[in-house]
Amino acid sequence: MPPQQRQSPALPVLPYRKPTRGRDYWVLDDVMPNIDEIRARCLAKEHWDEGYPHKPEAWPGIRAMPALEADELAALEALVARTVGVDRVWALSEAEGGTFNHNCVQVVGEGECEPRPHTDSRSLCRYAAVLYLNPGVPKQAGTSFYRQSLPGGRLGGNMVVAPHNNLVDALGTRYVPADSFTEDLSVPHRYNRLLLYTANMMHTATGYWGSTLEDKRMTAVFFWMA
DSSP: OOOOOOOOOOOOOOOOOOOOBTTTEEEEESOOTTHHHHHHHHHTOOOOEEOBTTSSOSSBSEEESOSSOHHHHHHHHHHHHHHHTOSOOBOOOGGGTOOSOTTEEEEEOTTSOOOOOBOOOTTTOSEEEEEEOOTTSOGGGSEEEEEEBOGGGOBOOOBOOTTOOSHHHHHTOSOOOTTSEEEEEEEOOOTTEEEEEETTBOEEESOOOOSSTTTSEEEEEEEEBO
């Protein structure tokens, strides 16, 4: 008999929920009245933690905290709470096992990373958001929502639900074939735009841009419970 090619086991099929603006994601423009001041403050930071490809980390580029000062963050959180229709949103503390890169500025240049579809942990946040902090980045360096691409051209889901906390849990592996996902919806980059979304929906940066601190894709990221 001819040799048989070893095939990877089929991945679980996730549930699908069509990304719908006003239900699953919200696009809020011109959210920070002092956005130029915030950007200048981020550019002036002297200490940055390095990620991939500079260091063997799972996250790309460089990052530093905090992105927003306490009063700026409070105003943004009040806006987010009103937008999603809850009394308040909050980030888990370190004592509660919370995420460590909430209210974090991240800078990633072209060629430093490719799109990496993922979900954020359901145990750490219900909503996530990205605030775009560079006026010179093109629209195609925004954020995209993805879904599964299955054998035979079929499409799968995009949501991680209980009992799983993140995409690795739901799929049972961290390593999947390169063609396992396909873009479902893209939201363009725009300076001072806040893209807010349900954190258990598959998403990724659409692309990266720039080669210097001043022109790379700069964003602030947030993770909230509600």
